[in-house]
Amino acid sequence: MGFGLAPDIVINQDVMITPSVHQNGYMPDSAVAVRPAINFDHYLMDHLPQAISVTDEHGRYRYVNPAFEILLGYSREALIGKYTSYDIVYPPDRDRLKMLRARQIRGEGKEYEIRAVKANGTVIDVVVQNARMVQEDGAINLIFTVTDVTERNIREAELRRRNMLLEALNRTALALASQQFNLKEVLETIVHRALEMCKADNGFLYLVDVEKKALTPTIQVGIYNTEQFWAYRPRYGSGLNGTVWATGQTFVIDDYQTWPFRTATQFTKHHATIGVALKLGKQVIGVLGLSHNDPKQRFSQDEVKSLEQIASLAALVVNNAQLYNSVTQSRDQAIKASKAKSDFIAVVSHELRTPLNVILGMAELILDTPLSSDQREFANLIDTSGKSLLEIINDILDFSKGESGKIKLVSERFELDAAINRVVAMLMPKAHEKNLSFETAIASDVPMVLLGDEARLRQIWVNLLNNAIKFTAVGSVQMKVMCATTPQSVTHLTNLPNAKQIELRFEVIDTGIGVSGADQPKLFQPFMQADYSLTRQFGGTGLGLAISKQLVELMNGQIGMCSEGIDGRGSTFWFTVRLGIAA
Numbered sequence: 001m002g003f004g005l006a007p008d009i010v011i012n013q014d015v016m017i018t019p020s021v022h023q024n025g026y027m028p029d030s031a032v033a034v035r036p037a038i039n040f041d042h043y044l045m046d047h048l049p050q051a052i053s054v055t056d057e058h059g060r061y062r063y064v065n066p067a068f069e070i071l072l073g074y075s076r077e078a079l080i081g082k083y084t085s086y087d088i089v090y091p092p093d094r095d096r097l098k099m100l101r102a103r104q105i106r107g108e109g110k111e112y113e114i115r116a117v118k119a120n121g122t123v124i125d126v127v128v129q130n131a132r133m134v135q136e137d138g139a140i141n142l143i144f145t146v147t148d149v150t151e152r153n154i155r156e157a158e159l160r161r162r163n164m165l166l167e168a169l170n171r172t173a174l175a176l177a178s179q180q181f182n183l184k185e186v187l188e189t190i191v192h193r194a195l196e197m198c199k200a201d202n203g204f205l206y207l208v209d210v211e212k213k214a215l216t217p218t219i220q221v222g223i224y225n226t227e228q229f230w231a232y233r234p235r236y237g238s239g240l241n242g243t244v245w246a247t248g249q250t251f252v253i254d255d256y257q258t259w260p261f262r263t264a265t266q267f268t269k270h271h272a273t274i275g276v277a278l279k280l281g282k283q284v285i286g287v288l289g290l291s292h293n294d295p296k297q298r299f300s301q302d303e304v305k306s307l308e309q310i311a312s313l314a315a316l317v318v319n320n321a322q323l324y325n326s327v328t329q330s331r332d333q334a335i336k337a338s339k340a341k342s343d344f345i346a347v348v349s350h351e352l353r354t355p356l357n358v359i360l361g362m363a364e365l366i367l368d369t370p371l372s373s374d375q376r377e378f379a380n381l382i383d384t385s386g387k388s389l390l391e392i393i394n395d396i397l398d399f400s401k402g403e404s405g406k407i408k409l410v411s412e413r414f415e416l417d418a419a420i421n422r423v424v425a426m427l428m429p430k431a432h433e434k435n436l437s438f439e440t441a442i443a444s445d446v447p448m449v450l451l452g453d454e455a456r457l458r459q460i461w462v463n464l465l466n467n468a469i470k471f472t473a474v475g476s477v478q479m480k481v482m483c484a485t486t487p488q489s490v491t492h493l494t495n496l497p498n499a500k501q502i503e504l505r506f507e508v509i510d511t512g513i514g515v516s517g518a519d520q521p522k523l524f525q526p527f528m529q530a531d532y533s534l535t536r537q538f539g540g541t542g543l544g545l546a547i548s549k550q551l552v553e554l555m556n557g558q559i560g561m562c563s564e565g566i567d568g569r570g571s572t573f574w575f576t577v578r579l580g581i582a583a
Contacts, residue, residue: 042063045063045065046065046066048065048067049067050067050145050146050147051065051067051068051070051071051072051145051146051147051148052064052065052067052068052143052144052145052146053065053068053079053085053143053144053146054133054141054142054143054144055084055085055141055142055144056139056140056141056142057101057105057139057140057141057142058084059084059085059086059101060081060084061079061080061081061082061083061084061085062080062141063080064076064079064080068146071118071146071148072088072116072118072119072146073118073119073120074088074119085097085101085144086098088116088117089114089115089116089117090114090115090116090117090123092115093114093115096114097114100112100114101142104130104132104142105132105140105142107132109130110129110130110131111127111128111129111130112127112128113125113126113127113128113149114126114128116146124148124150125148125149125150125152125153126146126147126148126149126150127146127147127149128144128145128146128147129144129145129147130142130143130144130145131143158302160197161197161198161302161303161306162306164193164196164197167193183317183318183321184218184219186317187205187218187219187314187317187318188219188221190205190288190310190313190314190317191203191204191205191219191221191288192221193310194288194290194307194310195221195222195290197303197306198290198299198303198306198307199297200222200290200291200292200297200299201222201269201291201292201293201294202220202221202222202223202267202269202270202290202291202292202293203219203220203221203222203223203288203289203290204217204219204220204221204223204229204288204289204290205218205219205220205278205286205287205288205289205314206218206234206241206286206287206289207278207285207286207318208245208284208285208286212233213235213236214233214234214235214236215233215234215235215241215242215245215286215287216233217229217230217232217233218286223267232264234263234264234287238263239261239262239263239264240253240256240259240261240262240263240264240273240275240289241275241287241289242263243261243275244275244276244277244284244287244289245277245284245287247277248277248279248282248284249277250274250275250276250277250304250307250308251274251275252272252273252274252299252304253272253273253274254271254272254298255271255272255295256270256271256272256273256291257270257271259273267291269293270291270292270293271291271292271293271294271295271297272291272292272295272297272298272299273289273290273291273292274289274290274291274299274303274304274307275287275288275289276288276289276304276307276308276310276311277311278311278312278314278315278318279311279312279315280315280316280319285315285318285319286314286315286318288307288310288311288314290307352393353390353393353394356386356389356390356393357390359382359386360383360386360387360390363379363382363383363386364383366379366382367379367380367383407456407550407551407554409452409453409456409554409555410453410455411451411452411453411580412451412452412453412454413449413450413451413582414449414450414451414452414454415448415449415450416442416446416447416448416449416450416481417442417448419454419457419458420440420442420461420479420481422458423458423461423462423465424438424440426462427462427465427466427469430466430469431469431477434469434472434473435474436469436472436474436475436476436477437475437476437477437478438469438476438477438478439476439477439478439479440478440479440480440481441478441479441480441481442480442481443480443481443482443483445483446481446482446483446504447502447581447582449581449582450502450579450580450581450582451579451580451581451582452555452577452579452580453555456551456554456555457551457555457577459547459548459551460506460548460551460552460575461479461506461508463544463545463547463548464479464506464508464548464573464575465477465479465508466544467544467545467573468508468509468510468512468571468573469510471510471512471513471571472510472511472512472513472570473512473513474511475510475511475512475570476510476511477508477509477510477511478508478509478510479506479507479508479509480506480507480509481504481505481506482504482505482507483502483503483504483505484503484504484505484576485502485503500580500581501578501579501580501581502578502579502580502581503557503576503577503578503579504576504577504578504579505574505575505576506574506575506576506577507572507573507574508572508573508574509570509571509572510570510571510572511569511570512570512571513570514563514564514569514570514571515561515563515571516563520561520563523545523561524545524546524548524549524559525546545559548575552575552576552577555577555578555579556577556578557575557576557577557578558575558576559573559574559575559576560573560574560575561573561574562574
């Protein structure tokens with residue numbers, strides 16, 4: 001076993017040729033004296049701090065130095081001629097040593113790590129470096145230097161264990177931060193990391209089933225009898241897992257086979273076994289366990305502490321998954337209920353519109369006939385009320401479509417100024433009835449020919465302008481159009497090549513009653529009014545702004561408002577949308 005000496009060394013004999021000296025101090029060239037030599041090779045090696053040994057090609061010891069005796073606890077006399085290197089190698093490593101020795105004899109392989117057994121029976125890890133020595137008679141000997149690396153390996157193993165712990169904790173923390181994750185995959189990763197960290201053979205994880213008052217097998221790794229594991233249901237307070245569940249304490253058993261309270265008789269290969277509680281506060285929600293198949297293996301205190309840390313985070317993962325599933329189920333139920341409500345509203349609204357259209361049609365026919373003043377007043381009241389009711393039904397139907405995701409936008413070419421003029425022409429009479437100034441202003445850099453859903457855009461304008469006129473008694477209503485961004489090239493907006501997109505900002509400004517700061521957040525919620533007394537005074541469903549918000553968001557925009565309060569200084573409602581620029 002040796003450090004980098006030359007691979008082929010010729011050893012000198014145990015005699016030394018030395019010049020002889022005459023009495024007069026001169027030494028003739030031909031005169032030599034022969035005397036026993038000092039073996040400088042052995043002398044040197046005896047005084048080196050490294051453990052050194054020399055064996056023949058069969059592993060028989062020919063020399064060991066004092067450092068080697070100290071390292072392994074064998075005397076020189078006990079080793080030379082009586083022991084071979086195979087005798088002091090840990091028995092499971094002997095076959096490997098035979099393979100390594102064959103390579104060494106061929107002059108291959110200069111260093112390896114192996115386990116050795118000291119005279120007192122202690123097993124240590126050693127790094128062996130070697131060199132091949134060829135004697136004058138052609139015999140091959142091997143020289144070895146042996147270094148004890150047990151402490152180094154323990155430190156490295158501890159570092160690996162801590163790294164695996166950190167990795168397990170990191171993966172667990174990532175799972176906790178994730179909104180959606182596969183619980184079983186995360187728990188399997190945790191059990192695998194725990195096994196690697198403790199060099200254990202078997203890992204298992206049970207979760208508490210409160211209704212069945214038993215532990216449910218959830219994860220198993222390495223357990224040889226899989227069917228029996230999945231069929232096993234530990235009860236509260238029974239056996240290792242049931243005891244951990246009942247007490248919330250960690251149980252470390254040196255040999256499960258001799259533990260008097262064992263109940264799982266099928267696990268005949270489990271020896272050193274540990275059970276750790278998965279706890280949320282004082283509540284135990286599961287049990288994490290590991291075991292060794294080797295009767296000599298044990299769990300260290302550091303491993304126990306690390307497993308308790310892993311179990312704590314595993315409990316958080318389970319809890320997080322349960323909360324997520326609960327929220328998901330509630331959300332799914334809410335979505336189903338909302339869809340059912342929207343579908344119901346859509347059906348009812350459609351069924352109401354059919355007879356209502358008949359009523360409006362008949363009212364128009366009646367108004368075209370000769371009528372008395374009272375009859376005409378009654379017919380006008382039917383027509384006006386019917387149209388108001390139809391407007392409410394249309395709003396409800398539009399809102400239900402938006403909630404259920406049934407609104408589909410189109411992308412068509414239209415002229416912006418012409419579209420605005422059509423809305424103005426429709427609403428101008430209402431403004432004139434109240435003696436309001438009604439103006440529109442389009443910035444000079446706004447493109448006039450656009451690509452988008454003109455009908456839905458006009459619906460937003462009508463909702464905002466209608467509200468402005470409705471809640472303004474004196475003054476003016478104004479709509480401004482301006483560019484919010486510069487044009488940007490896009491490829492997904494239309495099928496046209498080289499299409500460009502622009503974000504426009506629309507503002508509807510009035511001098512009406514305004515909205516208080518506390519009421520402003522309510523405005524874009526469905527069926528909400530800033531002041532319910534205004535509903536009785538001005539009418540309306542409270543859906544106009546909610547529908548506008550749905551449409552604006554479908555157009556990749558935003559909507560909002562600002563007002564200094566209900567003092568006659570008015571309000572500004574604004575929204576942005578992204579539209580294409582027609583080529």
